[in-house]
Each structure stands twice: as structure tokens, then as C-alpha cells.
Amino acid sequence: MEILPLGGLGEIGKNMTAVSFGKECIILDMGIRLDTLLSFEDLEIGGLKKRELVARNIIPDDRALMGRKVRGIVVSHAHLDHLGAVSKLASAYSAPIVGTPYTLEVFRKLKGEEKAYHVHNRLIPLNPGGSLRLGEIEVKFVHATHSIPQTVFILLEKGEKRFLYASDFKFDREPLLGPPLDLSPLRRAGEPLAAMIGTVRLNEQGPIPSESWVASQLWKVMKEASDGKGVVVTTFSSHLARLNTIIEISLRLGRIPVLVGRSLWDYLSAGVRLGLIQIPKEVKMGRRIRSSKGLLRKVGENKEEYVLVCTGHQGEPNSVLSLIADEKLSYRIAGGDSVIFSSSVIPHPINQANRELLETKLQLRGARIYREVHASGHAGRAETLEFLKLLQPRHVIPCHGTEDRLRLLYEMARGLGYSQSEIHLTSNGVPVEVEA
Numbered sequence: 001m002e003i004l005p006l007g008g009l010g011e012i013g014k015n016m017t018a019v020s021f022g023k024e025c026i027i028l029d030m031g032i033r034l035d036t037l038l039s040f041e042d043l044e045i046g047g048l049k050k051r052e053l054v055a056r057n058i059i060p061d062d063r064a065l066m067g068r069k070v071r072g073i074v075v076s077h078a079h080l081d082h083l084g085a086v087s088k089l090a091s092a093y094s095a096p097i098v099g100t101p102y103t104l105e106v107f108r109k110l111k112g113e114e115k116a117y118h119v120h121n122r123l124i125p126l127n128p129g130g131s132l133r134l135g136e137i138e139v140k141f142v143h144a145t146h147s148i149p150q151t152v153f154i155l156l157e158k159g160e161k162r163f164l165y166a167s168d169f170k171f172d173r174e175p176l177l178g179p180p181l182d183l184s185p186l187r188r189a190g191e192p193l194a195a196m197i198g199t200v201r202l203n204e205q206g207p208i209p210s211e212s213w214v215a216s217q218l219w220k221v222m223k224e225a226s227d228g229k230g231v232v233v234t235t236f237s238s239h240l241a242r243l244n245t246i247i248e249i250s251l252r253l254g255r256i257p258v259l260v261g262r263s264l265w266d267y268l269s270a271g272v273r274l275g276l277i278q279i280p281k282e283v284k285m286g287r288r289i290r291s292s293k294g295l296l297r298k299v300g301e302n303k304e305e306y307v308l309v310c311t312g313h314q315g316e317p318n319s320v321l322s323l324i325a326d327e328k329l330s331y332r333i334a335g336g337d338s339v340i341f342s343s344s345v346i347p348h349p350i351n352q353a354n355r356e357l358l359e360t361k362l363q364l365r366g367a368r369i370y371r372e373v374h375a376s377g378h379a380g381r382a383e384t385l386e387f388l389k390l391l392q393p394r395h396v397i398p399c400h401g402t403e404d405r406l407r408l409l410y411e412m413a414r415g416l417g418y419s420q421s422e423i424h425l426t427s428n429g430v431p432v433e434v435e436a
Contacts (some may be wrong), residue, residue: 001161001193004431007031007060008167008400011428012346013081015167015400016060017196018068021106025065027073027093027299028154028165032058032285035348044267050088059085062092064094064429071134074119075099076144076167078267079238087114096122098132098139099195100150105270106238128152140189145172145181148238148375149276155189161436164195164393167400170376171383174212177241177276183390194434195393198378199401202408206380214375215245218342221370222246222307225338226253227386228368230303230335234313234321235342235374237263240271242342243309248281258299260286261311261320291319293330300331313343316356322354325361342373385412395434396409396423 001021009016014035019026036057049110053059070093075083083103087110090097099107104123111119126132128143128150140155147266154165164186173180201208225231235242244266252258259268265287271277279285286292299306308331312321321339323329339362345355359369379387380395388396396418400408406425413423424432 001163001436002431002433003163003196003397004064005399005426005428006064007033007427007428009406010402010412012200012348012402013055014060014083014085016062016085017165017191018070018398019156020068021137021156021161021165023069023297024137024158025068025070026134027065027070027138028136029075029080029082030060030073030089031081035346035350053088059088061429066092067107069135070095070116072139073097074139074154075103075107076154076165077146077148079148079168081307082167084110087119088174091119091122092269094399096124096134098124098126098134100128100141101125101274102150102270102276105274106267109266109270139352141180142185142320143182144169145175145178146170147236147242149178149240149271153186153193155186155187157275162190162192164192164391166195166387167198168200168378169198170379171210172210173388174210175241176211176215178244184294184388186391192391192393193395193436194395194432195293195391196245196382196388196397196399197409198382199398199409200219201376201378201380201404202384202401203406203413204376206376206378206382206384208383209375211241211375214242214342214373217373218245218340219249221248221340221373222253225340225368225370226255228338230300230308230333230337231255231306231340232308232310232321232324232337233340233342234310235375236313237311238260238267242268243268244277246307246309246342247280251280251282253307255307256282257307257309258284258286258295259309260289260292260296262287262313263432264309289329290322297330303337307386312343312358313344314351315325315356315358317354322358325358325365331400333362333365333367335415338370339364340370342375344372344374344376348425357374381408381412384409385416388413388416394422395432397432398423398425
């Protein structure tokens, strides 16, 4: 078995790995690197050619796979650092794209916005708990709890050889959308020959709080904020469970939730179409800023009646919240208003600078700021250690993290008794070969 990472090692984002069993190959994820994309202000990636995106370090360089017998492109979930490059790279392969129904629904949105890449691969929906055969390789999806619906662990099997891809998960036993984490299907499948395990939050001891805990914190903060005038909440557009909580609390407080922003609309509408979430009839939504100006004016004139939920939690310059802070929209922040960030700041200098600038502008307008009303969707050290002990893969490959996070998993595995030949610190483009 050969595992060839093409992105996601030594960096956050751009996740892509090829796993080969003999001559047959499965590609796992094709993501973009969001922090690099943000560094090119006003860049429209839909108009750039593949080689330009690779040169700018926005998508993985997949030239090493040319000529390989790729049987399928299998995507673990719908976050852009795992899905965002599929529309740019998949057309080079005569292989289907496999994902959960929600992941493929989001992909269809991306594909529709980036028609220049001419992606015509067959789409195969596979539910968590399902399996299918691609060539001689069996692909199994096992439910994982994360910050977006229908995230899965991916099991690849051929004969007695078994590979586990576990890039994004947390131990949430009280989730608010979908079932709790259950590792018994992975344990029943048997010991993996090799496992790739994500390291994004290994800087945190853990355990990472449940989404139910976040809901209780949001209730306290939003209730306190409602004693004032305007209430603005911003969070990850793909976090449907969090958005559902914000909507429910707003209604409990007697305020009408108003959601404005294209990405909010796209992720929520995908969830509604699949029956994963229901939007109460009281909720008002605006997809594009231009068509939402009248709605924002009405909300701004009657702030105490509404909760405005909008894009901009990272301080993105063209987001709804940044435009409000710059007084480019009719909703104006004033003394007594509250802005709640139900998110963490992605640790990249551009994000950090954008967010700091946004908060400064909001505070100058008189806003009361609530920060980090949030819990990560990634496992900390405690959960990752438990995961390793339960599944006991023979070989461990740290992934989805900066160099320091990858090394933390290396040290954790060494502490469990793994030898240097069983824990593999590799780099993008450098293959790992393991024998049964």
C-alpha cells in the first residue's frame, strides 16, 4: 500500500491524498488553501487556470498522479479545504466523485459557479454507513461528528489491507445535528494497516466541548445582548447546527432572525433541500447584498425586533459585517449594539489582521463585542489519544496540520509504543509505503 499526500501536510488546508493498492488508486479529498486565497485580494479563482492556482499554492499539484489508474475521487465532507479543488482537478480523471448527499449538494453549487473547468465526472452519493466497490477497492463511509453535516471517516479495503482516513472529527456525544460519535463500526472493521489522522487542534489538550455546550453559552450571551439594541451574530456559514441554534435562540428571545450573505444561503439551502434542517417561516434570508439592501434598512430601523446573522467572522473585507463596519450598508452599528463572534480566528496573519481591524472599527462605532462563543469541530490531544488507543492502526500518518501539530501526533504515538518505522512524518509529494 502506498500513501501519497499531495496537500495538507505542513499546512492548514489544500487536503489531498492518493492511496494505491497495487496499480489501483483512490484519491481522498481535493481542497483549497483558504488563507493563501485570502492573501490575493479580489482574486476570482473561477477565472484562473489550473496551473495558475497551483503556482499560487491555492490547490494541490497533482501531476504525480498522471498515468495512474484512479478508480475514484472520494470526499470526506463539504468544507472547502477538502472539497474546494474538486471542480478544478477532477476533470483530469476518468473516475467518479463519491461523497455523502450533503457534500455532493454543496459540490453542485461550486460546480455551477465555476463552469470554466468543465467537470463532467459521474457523482455517486454514499450515505454514512454505506459502502461501494471501485475497481477492486471497497470504500466504506463511517459517520464522524464535525462542524458540518454528513462528515465521514473513509475506510478503504482490498483483501486483508485496510486504510483509514480520519482527517476531521471530534468526540461529540451530544451533537445538535445528526447522531453522536460511534466508533464501533471502525472497531468492528478490524485493525487498519495504516491511518491518516488530523492534527489541526492538537495544540489544545481537550476534550473539546460539545455543540450542546456552545448552545448553552450562546443562550446566555444572546440573552444578555438582547437587553440592548441591535444584536449581530456571525459564524461559519457551513456550521448548520450552530446556525440552527442561533435561529432558535433568536425566536425564543422574541426577535426575528435575518440571515444575509451568499455562503450562508448556499450551505443552508443545501441542508434544507436534503431535509437536514428546517427553516422556520419567521426567518428572513437575503442571498446577495445588493438585493438585501431594503431588508437591511428595515432591520436597521427596528433593531430591537431582529437578530442579524451575517458573514464576516474572519474579518473578510467584502463580507456583510465588514461592509457594515465601514458604513457601506444601511444597517449602522451604534452605542448599545452587540456583535457576537461564534467562531475562532483562523491562525493566519492575514485573518488575524483582518479580524483585529474589523473589531476596532466596530468598537469605534460603539459596539459591545463578544468573542469566541465557540467550540472547535476538531479533536484535541485527549480525544486523539483515545482514538489511537481504540483503533490501534499499525502505521500512523499525521495529516491536516502545520509542522508543529504533525510532530505532536508523532510524539503522542511514540508515547503509546509506536516505533519510528510505524509513525510517518512525511511531506506533500513524498510517499509512504507500508507492508501487511
